[in-house]
Amino acid sequence: xxxxxSDRLAATFKNLRGKGRLSESDVNKxxxxxxxxLLEADVALPVVKDFxxxxxxxxxxxxxxxxxNPAQQVVKIVHExxxxxxxxxxRTLRLAKTAPTVIMLAGLQGSGKTTLAxxxxxxxxxxxxxxxLVAADLxxxxxxxxxxxxxxxxxxxxxxxxxxxISGHDVVTGAGSxxxxxxxxxxxSRAGIEHARAKQYDVVIVDTAGRLAIDTxxxxxxxxxxxxxxxxEVLFVIDAMIGQAAVETAEAxxxxxxxxxxxxxxxxxxxxxxxxxxxxxxxxxPIMYASVGEGVKDLEVFHPDRMASRILDMGxxxxxxxxxxxxxxxxxxxxxxxxxxxxxxxxxxxxxxxMAAIKKMGSLKSILGMMPGMGQMRQQIEAFDEREFDxxxxxxxxxxxxxxxxxxxxxxxxxxxxAKGSGxxxxxxxxxxxxxxxxxxxxKQLARGGSLPGMPGMPGMGGGKRGRQQAPQRTKSKSGxxxxxxxxxxxxxxxxxxxxxxxxxxxxxFGSGPAAGGDQTQALDPSQLPKGFERFLGQ
Amino acid sequence: xxxxxxxxxxVAVIVGIVVVGGGLVLGLMRGRGGRSATLPRTGDxxxxxxxxxxxxxxxxxxxxxxxxxxATDIAEAEPDAGVVDAPPASAPTIERPEAxxxxxxxxxxxxxxxxxxxxxxxxxxxxxxxLDEATWEEVEETLIGADLGVEASTQVVDALRARVAAAGSxxxxxxxxxxxxxxxxxxxxxxxxxxxxxxxxGRPACILVVGVNGVGKTTTVGKLxxxxxxxxxxxxxxxxxxxxxxxxxQLQTWGERVGVPTIRSDRDGADPxxxxxxxxxxxxxxxADVVLIDTAGRLHTKVxxxxxxGKVKRVIEKKSPIDEVLLVLDATxxxxxxxxxxxxxxxxxxxxxxxxxxxxxxxxxxxxAVQREVGVPVKLIGLGEGPDDLxxxxxVAFVDALVD
Numbered sequence: 001x002x003x004x005x006s007d008r009l010a011a012t013f014k015n016l017r018g019k020g021r022l023s024e025s026d027v028n029k030x031x032x033x034x035x036x037x038l039l040e041a042d043v044a045l046p047v048v049k050d051f052x053x054x055x056x057x058x059x060x061x062x063x064x065x066x067x068x069n070p071a072q073q074v075v076k077i078v079h080e081x082x083x084x085x086x087x088x089x090x091r092t093l094r095l096a097k098t099a100p101t102v103i104m105l106a107g108l109q110g111s112g113k114t115t116l117a118x119x120x121x122x123x124x125x126x127x128x129x130x131x132x133l134v135a136a137d138l139x140x141x142x143x144x145x146x147x148x149x150x151x152x153x154x155x156x157x158x159x160x161x162x163x164x165x166i167s168g169h170d171v172v173t174g175a176g177s178x179x180x181x182x183x184x185x186x187x188x189s190r191a192g193i194e195h196a197r198a199k200q201y202d203v204v205i206v207d208t209a210g211r212l213a214i215d216t217x218x219x220x221x222x223x224x225x226x227x228x229x230x231x232x233e234v235l236f237v238i239d240a241m242i243g244q245a246a247v248e249t250a251e252a253x254x255x256x257x258x259x260x261x262x263x264x265x266x267x268x269x270x271x272x273x274x275x276x277x278x279x280x281x282x283x284x285x286p287i288m289y290a291s292v293g294e295g296v297k298d299l300e301v302f303h304p305d306r307m308a309s310r311i312l313d314m315g316x317x318x319x320x321x322x323x324x325x326x327x328x329x330x331x332x333x334x335x336x337x338x339x340x341x342x343x344x345x346x347x348x349x350x351x352x353x354x355m356a357a358i359k360k361m362g363s364l365k366s367i368l369g370m371m372p373g374m375g376q377m378r379q380q381i382e383a384f385d386e387r388e389f390d391x392x393x394x395x396x397x398x399x400x401x402x403x404x405x406x407x408x409x410x411x412x413x414x415x416x417x418x419a420k421g422s423g424x425x426x427x428x429x430x431x432x433x434x435x436x437x438x439x440x441x442x443x444k445q446l447a448r449g450g451s452l453p454g455m456p457g458m459p460g461m462g463g464g465k466r467g468r469q470q471a472p473q474r475t476k477s478k479s480g481x482x483x484x485x486x487x488x489x490x491x492x493x494x495x496x497x498x499x500x501x502x503x504x505x506x507x508x509x510f511g512s513g514p515a516a517g518g519d520q521t522q523a524l525d526p527s528q529l530p531k532g533f534e535r536f537l538g539q
Numbered sequence: 540x541x542x543x544x545x546x547x548x549x550v551a552v553i554v555g556i557v558v559v560g561g562g563l564v565l566g567l568m569r570g571r572g573g574r575s576a577t578l579p580r581t582g583d584x585x586x587x588x589x590x591x592x593x594x595x596x597x598x599x600x601x602x603x604x605x606x607x608x609x610a611t612d613i614a615e616a617e618p619d620a621g622v623v624d625a626p627p628a629s630a631p632t633i634e635r636p637e638a639x640x641x642x643x644x645x646x647x648x649x650x651x652x653x654x655x656x657x658x659x660x661x662x663x664x665x666x667x668x669x670l671d672e673a674t675w676e677e678v679e680e681t682l683i684g685a686d687l688g689v690e691a692s693t694q695v696v697d698a699l700r701a702r703v704a705a706a707g708s709x710x711x712x713x714x715x716x717x718x719x720x721x722x723x724x725x726x727x728x729x730x731x732x733x734x735x736x737x738x739x740x741g742r743p744a745c746i747l748v749v750g751v752n753g754v755g756k757t758t759t760v761g762k763l764x765x766x767x768x769x770x771x772x773x774x775x776x777x778x779x780x781x782x783x784x785x786x787x788x789q790l791q792t793w794g795e796r797v798g799v800p801t802i803r804s805d806r807d808g809a810d811p812x813x814x815x816x817x818x819x820x821x822x823x824x825x826x827a828d829v830v831l832i833d834t835a836g837r838l839h840t841k842v843x844x845x846x847x848x849g850k851v852k853r854v855i856e857k858k859s860p861i862d863e864v865l866l867v868l869d870a871t872x873x874x875x876x877x878x879x880x881x882x883x884x885x886x887x888x889x890x891x892x893x894x895x896x897x898x899x900x901x902x903x904x905x906x907x908a909v910q911r912e913v914g915v916p917v918k919l920i921g922l923g924e925g926p927d928d929l930x931x932x933x934x935v936a937f938v939d940a941l942v943d
Binding site for chain 2: 110
């Protein structure tokens with residue numbers, strides 16, 4: 001399994017510690033790693049070449065040789081370059097000064113144009129616009145019907161004067177390639193705009209047929225549609241899973257319809273999405289939206305920085321936070337915050353609440369997978385059984401309300417009763433209580449203003465997401481010796497397969513208790529995070 | 540500032556809790572050894588997909604595994620006299636599709652068009668005379684550019700280098716021969732690429748077609764039905780794509796053209812497993828040779844949908860074993876194709892791959908990686924939008940089209 005670029009670079013640089021500066025051959029090896037990582041992420045070859053060239057220049061410069069940790073510095077450079085190419089900042093739709101705004105969709109077959117039309121219409125409708133969908137895909141079997149269904153789901157009217165291809169199969173033109181159209185999409189598109197003007201719709205979304213990049217005839221037709229309707233935005237829809245063909249395809253479409261923005265489809269899969277980088281870099285057009293599901297609501301504004309992390313397999317903390325925000329309700333969060341600030345004891349009730357919220361966020365595996373640096377313990381993540389959560393919950397549910405708020409009062413007989421009630425052994429209850437005590441300590445430590453050991457570098461995250469100014473300096477870890485801590489954690493990771501026994505370091509909060517917990521602490525350790533990471537989070 | 544501060548703090552708490560949870564869970568699990576394995580699998584949170592992954596239409600009665608809760612109308616083959624009067628190539632009567640044997644020959648030009656850059660480029664490089672480091676790098680890059688993946692590309696280049704070093708000759712004919720041999724080795728002609736297309740043990744062969752969204756599953760099923768009809772097989776189609784609007788209609792039209800019945804649900808959002816079961820039952824009743832089941836597109840990462848697919852398979856197997864599971868891959872797919880193949884293989888044991896849209900700019904090199912890593916052979920390739928543009932994959936002809 002592919003390990004993340006940062007891990008691989010870290011391995012490359014391991015031997016170089018103490019060298020102070022990088023030789024050219026070191027840099028070359030690094031560049032090879034980067035090249036491989038990008039190719040594995042389906043970034044197109046010319047783009048990779050160009051990209052590695054630029055990274056090499058910077059890596060040979062003073063920036064890296066002066067840095068304390070060259071590996072992190074290089075990852076930071078790569079990340080910055082990626083974000084720069086991907087568009088630096090996100091752009092939203094340009095609306096026409098005089099309605100209607102015309103948006104045209106174009107792309108290969110099966111990239112998700114019709115679905116996107118519905119999503120876009122839904123999004124715009126939510127923003128107070130009155131969109132109209134125009135069915136100009138008269139080629140694909142039943143495309144018009146599909147658009148009507150999509151329109152219905154989005155609650156948006158569809159203009160479909162022609163039924164298009166209702167014969168259920170493609171119809172081939174005489175030349176033997178490409179498909180013939182039923183009716184003229186140019187006429188339909190133009191009529192759609194007229195219709196919108198007459199009925200006062202302020203946004204028109206024209207769904208066109210999918211076409212191959214090499215199909216000159218159809219590409220010319222797309223050009224004619226574009227000329228006829230003079231769209232304010234032409235969106236090129238491309239599948240996030242596309243491989244090396246991305247460049248040729250994007251170039252053909254740029255020439256054919258001169259698109260103004262790109263939409264990435266099917267980003268909810270596990271494709272690393274190197275195509276995004278290829279298209280953005282080759283065409284210079286911004287990526288505007290990412291399609292993340294099949295429902296009409298599943299459209300997101302594109303985030304270049306997240307995409308960069310995804311291409312580099314660095315985890316996706318921001319998405320994690322967004323999911324967390326969705327899962328936790330506001331009053332709960334406020335209450336939690338109050339308790340937290342008042343340094344009140346963390347109780348089992350809070351614990352239950354949070355477990356419920358985590359469950360709402362999805363599987364623990366996917367959550368952990370989103371954390372940076374988790375790539376290296378993917379196997380352990382895969383291996384664990386989420387039902388253990390239920391067993392913990394059962395134990396907590398077997399406690400009386402008094403016990404839940406006063407865990408210290410749980411004596412031997414109470415423990416025996418809890419164990420009986422939840423069908424576990426007393427020693428499991430003991431373990432739970434012990435760790436819970438540690439958790440309380442950790443929370444208090446946090447509330448006093450110290451950072452979690454192994455969790456610095458994270459302040460400013462929230463701010464970063466909202467694009468606000470970064471919060472104050474709190475990055476410094478208070479815990480005595482992070483390096484030692486990390487070393488301990490690594491040792492724990494080595495023991496990971498063995499049972500934890502009593503080896504838990506008492507000083508380390510929680511995480512480093514059981515073996516795998518130690519891994520997680522390590523994964524969040526500042527020295528393990530690439531340097532650039534805080535930076536892009538904090539901006 | 541205060542707000543950001545606190546916001547951040549509670550985010551830290553959440554992350555902390557996740558770590559805590561993970562720690563607890565892992566700790567307990569390890570502590571308890573393998574005990575969890577013996578527990579009955581009921582009401583687990585891990586296995587059950589969260590709501591967002593379940594398509595809305597599945598929710599009512601989605602767990603119901605009883606066969607056929609709803610009436611299905613069996614669309615008998617009827618000539619359907621000219622309802623559609625489309626200008627080109629309308630088919631009022633049952634067509635006689637082209638036999639598959641000579642198809643690849645006819646489509647060779649198209650394959651060569653899509654792949655000419657690869658073959659010609661490689662030969663030009665190799666036969667250019669001087670083979671220095673830069674040339675080899677270019678060769679490797681040309682291969683990578685075909686989505687072959689880094690590993691396979693490096694392997695080919697290394698093998699070629701070894702041959703050149705051993706023989707010392709670099710004239711064009713020799714190089715062509717070597718390149719052909721290496722590429723052939725890459726696509727592995729020894730794999731079994733036959734399709735289960737005739738009755739097995741006195742029951743119809745059962746073919747399930749799966750894949751992610753937008754790769755052309757329904758079209759492939761339609762075209763495959765034509766291939767089978769051309770071989771004088773009795774075919775039944777099952778429209779188990781109950782999710783996408785009008786997918787069943789599309790399949791039915793494909794069937795009607797060649798006089799093949801389509802089993803479908805009369806409403807959208809029916810249980811796909813039930814439809815599949817009905818299709819297999821109907822095929823047994825009609826004493827058909829093959830039953831082809833089309834499923835809805837699903838991303839391989841959606842646990843809920845993959846579970847649904849697993850259910851379709853289980854329910855079909857109550858009636859008849861599945862002889863063939865075809866995974867449809869879009870030729871433009873990059874390295875993600877590997878993960879798709881792995882995920883679908885895990886869920887439903889894929890036995891063959893159909894590579895579609897090979898007539899575009901894509902080279903479809905990902906299948907090489909899939910064959911290598913997942914061990915599933917490419918069985919069919921789609922080379923155009925015409926109804927008879929699906930051909931059996933022939934490694935030798937494929938490589939010849941590349942190199943000539």
